[in-house]
Amino acid sequence: MVPIHYYLILSAVMFITGVVGVLTRRNAIIIFMCIELMLNSVNLTFVAFSAYLGNETGQMFVFFIMAVAAAEAAVGLAIVIALFRNRQTVNINDVNILRW
Amino acid sequence: MSSELIVFLILAAVGVLSGILMITRPNPVNSALFLILNFMALAGLYITLHAQFVAIIQILVYAGAIMVLVLFVIMLLNLEDEEPLREQMSKRHYGSLLVALLALVLIVQVIGWNSGGTLETMREQSPHALRIGTVEHIGSVLFTEHVYPFELTSILLLAAIVGAIVMAKKRFP
Amino acid sequence: MDFTDILISLIKIVVMFGVVLLTVAELVYTERRISAFIQNRLGPNRVGWKGLLQPYADVLKLLLKEDIVPTAANRFIHTLAPVISIAVAFSTLAVVPIAGETIRLFGREVQMVIADVNIGVLYILALTSMGVYGLTLSGWSSNNKYSLLGGLRSSAQMISYELAMGLSVIGVIMVTGSLRLTDVVAHQSGWMWNMILQPVGFVTFVVAAFAETNRAPFDLPEAEPELVGGYHTEYSSFKFALFFLAEYANMITASAVIVTLYLGGWQVPYLELLNLPVGVTIALQILAFMLKVAFMLFVFQWVRWSVPRFRYDQLMNLGWKVMLPIALANVIVTGIVMLLL
Numbered sequence: 001m002v003p004i005h006y007y008l009i010l011s012a013v014m015f016i017t018g019v020v021g022v023l024t025r026r027n028a029i030i031i032f033m034c035i036e037l038m039l040n041s042v043n044l045t046f047v048a049f050s051a052y053l054g055n056e057t058g059q060m061f062v063f064f065i066m067a068v069a070a071a072e073a074a075v076g077l078a079i080v081i082a083l084f085r086n087r088q089t090v091n092i093n094d095v096n097i098l099r100w
Numbered sequence: 101m102s103s104e105l106i107v108f109l110i111l112a113a114v115g116v117l118s119g120i121l122m123i124t125r126p127n128p129v130n131s132a133l134f135l136i137l138n139f140m141a142l143a144g145l146y147i148t149l150h151a152q153f154v155a156i157i158q159i160l161v162y163a164g165a166i167m168v169l170v171l172f173v174i175m176l177l178n179l180e181d182e183e184p185l186r187e188q189m190s191k192r193h194y195g196s197l198l199v200a201l202l203a204l205v206l207i208v209q210v211i212g213w214n215s216g217g218t219l220e221t222m223r224e225q226s227p228h229a230l231r232i233g234t235v236e237h238i239g240s241v242l243f244t245e246h247v248y249p250f251e252l253t254s255i256l257l258l259a260a261i262v263g264a265i266v267m268a269k270k271r272f273p
Numbered sequence: 274m275d276f277t278d279i280l281i282s283l284i285k286i287v288v289m290f291g292v293v294l295l296t297v298a299e300l301v302y303t304e305r306r307i308s309a310f311i312q313n314r315l316g317p318n319r320v321g322w323k324g325l326l327q328p329y330a331d332v333l334k335l336l337l338k339e340d341i342v343p344t345a346a347n348r349f350i351h352t353l354a355p356v357i358s359i360a361v362a363f364s365t366l367a368v369v370p371i372a373g374e375t376i377r378l379f380g381r382e383v384q385m386v387i388a389d390v391n392i393g394v395l396y397i398l399a400l401t402s403m404g405v406y407g408l409t410l411s412g413w414s415s416n417n418k419y420s421l422l423g424g425l426r427s428s429a430q431m432i433s434y435e436l437a438m439g440l441s442v443i444g445v446i447m448v449t450g451s452l453r454l455t456d457v458v459a460h461q462s463g464w465m466w467n468m469i470l471q472p473v474g475f476v477t478f479v480v481a482a483f484a485e486t487n488r489a490p491f492d493l494p495e496a497e498p499e500l501v502g503g504y505h506t507e508y509s510s511f512k513f514a515l516f517f518l519a520e521y522a523n524m525i526t527a528s529a530v531i532v533t534l535y536l537g538g539w540q541v542p543y544l545e546l547l548n549l550p551v552g553v554t555i556a557l558q559i560l561a562f563m564l565k566v567a568f569m570l571f572v573f574q575w576v577r578w579s580v581p582r583f584r585y586d587q588l589m590n591l592g593w594k595v596m597l598p599i600a601l602a603n604v605i606v607t608g609i610v611m612l613l614l
Contacts, residue, residue, distance in 0.1 A: 002102075002104050002105050002108045002148070003224075005211055006108060006112070007145070007149075008119070008211045009208055009211060010112045010116070010145075011231065012204060012207040012208060012211065013119075013204065014115060014116065014119050014138075016200045016201075016203060016204040016207075017119040017120055017122075017123060018119070018123075019200050019203065020108055020196065020197060020200045021122070021123030021267065023192075023193075023196030023197075023199075023200070024193050024196055024197075025123060026209075027128060028172065028178070029128055029173065029174055029179070030123070030128055030131050032170070033122065033131060033132060033135050033170065034122075034123060036135065036162070036166070036172055037119055037122065037138065039133065040138070040139065040142055040162070043103070043154075043158075044142060044145060045144070045145075047145075047146055047149050047151045047154055048149060050149075050229075050232065051149040051150055051151060051225045051226065051232075051233070052224075052226055052229070053226060054226030054228030054229060054232065055226075055228075055229065055232070056232040056237060056238065056241050059151055059153070059154055059232070059233065059238060060238075060241065060242065060246050060249075062151075062154050062158065063157070063238075063242065064249060064253060066158075066161050066162070067156060067253045067256065067257065068256065069161075069162070069166065069262065070161060070166060070257070070260075071256050071259070071260030072260075073166040073169055073170070073263040074260045074261065074263075075260050075263045075264050075267070077169055077173045077264075078117055078196040078263065078264040078265075078267040078268040079267055080144070080173060080177075080265050081173060081176070081177070081267075081268050082268060084177050085270075089110060090177065090179060090198070112379060129347075129350070129410075129413060130350075133350070133410075136406075151370055152391075153390055153392065153395075156395045156399055157395075159399040159402075159403070160395065160398055160399040160402055163399075163402070163403060164398075164399060164402025164403060164405075165402065165432065165435075166436075168402070168406070168409070168428055168431075168432055169432070170312050171406075171409055171410075171413075171428065172409070172425065172428045172429065172432075175412075175413050175421060175424065175425055175428075178421075178424060234391065235391070235392060235395075235452055270372070
């Protein structure tokens, strides 16, 4: 039998991996992928609790998170393309027009 | 060790390793591939949790649609490799690593490896787990109890479509 | 799940794999013969009786060639891409039922399907959406601009037509009320095939299947006149053979899925009235399934040699402005009709 702790700790490790990625990488698309990784680790927690509690609400949450992630992917990648078109870069260190 | 634990450990190892490889590869295409591998491992973990609908949707939506789109954009922009991570390690990087590690320790401490509390009662999956993961059950709950959020999601997706087109469109002269 | 179950599954997989491989070989032969017939030529007729051994000679030739990997290519992904293509093409067949009755093997009732999962339709959609990676990655990893263009085209094309494909399938799911493919087939007994209940969905699904398999008139990812060879320009020897195999295996898979979803699968109308022994019934059902698949394969080839290739903008317009609205309207009309009846 696999206790729920294992799933929760795995999810925590994956979430932190995503956090480290966001903090260390400078490529906008990779940062975007790290955010997807974080969303997914949260999904794992939801599904794990749903299975161990015998309650389907967790899986509903996952469903809606996936819808949000899909919307985010469409808009986020559109932003990246617009950014690249205007500045020929996706490195977020070079996108400092709002920084004085 | 039971067979379930072995399956879990293999999938967990694949998930964690692919995650770490994803954030350390300089090439964005390699990163995307490792993220896809990570999603596959997650789909396997959902199967071990008897959430078959979520597992198949994970592959269909994440691996099949979102990541294809990401890969498409990476190839369209023809991005070059970032400089390898170990050459650009700075104080900021060590700082962020430290913060992340602290956060991990904190979360694990809260979960507690084997401490008592509410989690202690959840050593095994609920007997309902087999039933609630099926498409029939998810469908009936989604279209009765959660029908308003579901309809709102469609508005969200419409807004996303419009937003994406407006932003990615070429400027008119 | 003990040893016997695993053995039975293995036997099923090996049989299915062997049959598909043999069919691919002969499919290449029929493709060349049919194209020759349509273009008023002779086609291959020297190796073996009427040229039947020609595909084996071709395979031998391909395998004996030198395997060339461009210096600037990403070696690992360059090797991985054809493997993805072939794996996806073969795994989809796991959920397709080929006969209705069960047979007894090692003291167990064995269904004539490798895996009878209750999310079969979703499984097929998920795997088709994975198929795009093989093409896209091969295009990118070759480090060749024509290959890259082919890969880009394939990813855009397959995302666009997957939508229409998924929406057409929803009509079938609504009529059947189940995602299990054995239920879908069982529901189409007699002449109540989904092709008759869902004529619009059938047409959109077949068109989308053509686009998903990258067959003419949608073979833009490998359009020879514009892109040299498209995504497999830089492939040779065994890896090229794998892509070749994957294309034809995809055709077989697509035909099998079309037959299962819309043409009644293994159903032979009024067969149950004859009271035949079980063995004969199974044989007839498998034969019917194979004949239907063979007919769909012929349609694939017929279309390829009759219809000219689309231009890229025409392809996108068709996908987003024609196929998607029709498929959506089909879902709505199906819903209204089911509500009224």
